[in-house]
Amino acid sequence: MRLRLAGAALGVAAAVASVLAVQPAGAADTPGFHVSAGRLLDANNRDFVARGINHAHAWYPTTTPKALKDIKATGANTVRVVLATGDRWTRNSAAEVADIVSQCKTDRLVCILEAHDTTGYGEQSGAVSLDRAADYWIGVKSALQGQEKYVILNLGNEPFGNVGYAAWTADTKSAVQRLRAAGFQHTLLADAPNWGQDWAFTMRDNAAAVFDADPQHNTVFSIHMYGVFDTAAEVTSYLDHFVQAKLPIMVGEFGNMHSDGDPDENAIMAESQRLGIGYLGWSWSGNGGGVEYLDLTTGFDPAQLTPWGQRLVNGADGIRATSHEASIFGDGVPPTPTPSPTTPGTPTGTCSVGYRISDWGTGFNGDVTIRNTGTAAVNGWALDFSFPADQKVNSAWNARASQSGRAVHVVQEDWTRTIPAGGSVSFGFNASSVPGTNGIPAAFVLNGAACSIG
Structure with a gap:
C-alpha cells in the first residue's frame, strides 16, 4: 500500500x-x-x-x-x-x-x-x-x-x-x-x-x-x-x-x-x-x-x-x-480432555448439521456447522460421519479430525467446546476430492445421537 x-x-x-x-x-x-x-x-x-x-x-x-x-x-x-x-x-x-x-x-x-x-x-x-x-x-x-x-x-x-x-x-x-x-x-x-x-x-x-x-x-x-x-x-x-x-x-x-x-x-x-x-x-x-x-x-x-x-x-x-x-x-499446559464415541461429553438432545463444500476437482474444502436445537448446552462434542467415496482429510481448523477408511471422527477444540442451546459452532477441513462422488455424507452423529441435515 x-x-x-x-x-x-x-x-x-x-x-x-x-x-x-x-x-x-x-x-x-x-x-x-x-x-x-x-x-x-x-x-x-x-x-x-x-x-x-x-x-x-x-x-x-x-x-x-x-x-x-x-x-x-x-x-x-x-x-x-x-x-x-x-x-x-x-x-x-x-x-x-x-x-x-x-x-x-x-x-x-x-x-x-x-x-x-x-x-x-x-x-x-x-x-x-x-x-x-x-x-x-x-x-x-x-x-x-x-x-x-x-x-x-x-x-x-x-x-x-x-x-x-x-x-x-x-x-x-x-x-x-x-x-x-x-x-x-x-x-x-x-x-x-x-x-x-x-x-x-x-x-x-x-x-x-x-x-x-x-x-x-x-x-x-x-x-x-x-x-x-x-x-x-x-x-x-x-x-x-x-x-x-x-x-x-x-x-x-x-x-x-x-x-x-x-x-x-x-x-x-x-x-x-x-x-x-x-x-x-x-x-x-x-x-x-x-x-x-x-x-x-x-x-x-x-x-x-x-x-x-x-x-x-x-x-x-x-x-x-x-x-x-x-x-x-x-506449551507445557496439558490439553483439555476431549470426548470420543465411548466417552461422550454432554448428551445431545437434538441437533442439525450444515455441510457445504468448495470443490476444485483434485481437492475441496468442507465447511461444517453444528446447530444445537435442544434446550441444554452441549459441553464437549464429537461428530462422526462417513465420506461417500475415498476422500481423505488433509487438515482441519476449529476442530481436530481423524479418519479410518471412509469414517471421519471430529472432536472440538477448547474454543469450540460448548454449543449453547439454540447456538452453533463451525469448523472447516481440507480434503482430497473424488470427482463425481463428492456429495454430502448420508448421516451425522453427534455424541452418539443422530442429527438432521440442513
Whole structure:
C-alpha cells in the first residue's frame, strides 16, 4: 500500500485449529513455524491462521509497548511490525528488534517483522531492493536466532511498484536463498509486487517457483488487498488459486477504503475465514497524508476504535469472532480432555448439521456447522460421519479430525467446546476430492445421537 506519513511513502502484513498434519521433508529440522500441504503450522504442528493488525513501529517506536498490549486485547493473535533498514528511514537495531520480539512473546502475539524500505522499489524514489533487505536481516540475525517459534520474517514490504516488477521472481528467490545460506530457519513471508496488489499476477503465476527455490520449503506469500480487490469475485479468484495449488497465502494488509478504489473488506474477511487464510488489517494508528481513514484507532487509543477498527475487530468474520491464540503459547499446559464415541461429553438432545463444500476437482474444502436445537448446552462434542467415496482429510481448523477408511471422527477444540442451546459452532477441513462422488455424507452423529441435515 502507498500512503504518506511525515512526507514519506508508507505501506505495510491466521487461530485456528488443530490440523491432521503430516510434516514435510525437512520439517523435523525446522524448529518453529513451517509449511505443510499448503498450510502454515506452528512448532506444535498445529494449523495457524493469523488474525492480526499492522503497527508502524518505525515511525512511532515509543507507542509500541502499549500498542502491542492493546492489539492483543482486541483478540488478535498476530502483529505485523514495520521496521526500517536504515536506507530510507532510521534503522531499527538488533537490540531494538530483540526488545520487540520479547514484547510480542510477553503479549502472546505471533510477531511478523517486515523491512519497509523496499516499498515500491523501481518506482518509488529512495526504495531499496530485496537484496538490501536481506542485508538488514542478516545484520540483525542475533536478535532472531532461536525465535523461530514466535517470529515470521517478511522479506520486504511491497518490494516493487508498477515498474520493473518482472524481476520480482528472481529477486525473491535470491533473498530467500541468501537468508537460508546465512542459517535462517524462520518461516519467510514474501510480499507481492505492484505495491503489494499483484494486479499483473506476477506472484500468483510464479509463487510455485519461488516456493521450490526455498531449500526448506518454508515460504508463505502475502497479498495486499486494496483497490485492485474491489469485488468478491476478484478476492475469491485470487485466494482460491493459491489454495488449489497448495501454496500458503495470507492477506498481509487490507483496508475498508483506499485512494485507488474501494476494497471489498467483507469479501476479504469472509473468504479468509472460509479458506482458513490469515489476514492482518492496516493499521493500528498514525496514518497521514489523506489516508487517515485507515487508522483502526484514533490517536493510538484503544477506547476510540474508528469505523474501520470496529469493522475489523468486532464485525462479521472479524478478529474477535475468528481469532485463536497460537498453540505455542500453551506449551507445557496439558490439553483439555476431549470426548470420543465411548466417552461422550454432554448428551445431545437434538441437533442439525450444515455441510457445504468448495470443490476444485483434485481437492475441496468442507465447511461444517453444528446447530444445537435442544434446550441444554452441549459441553464437549464429537461428530462422526462417513465420506461417500475415498476422500481423505488433509487438515482441519476449529476442530481436530481423524479418519479410518471412509469414517471421519471430529472432536472440538477448547474454543469450540460448548454449543449453547439454540447456538452453533463451525469448523472447516481440507480434503482430497473424488470427482463425481463428492456429495454430502448420508448421516451425522453427534455424541452418539443422530442429527438432521440442513
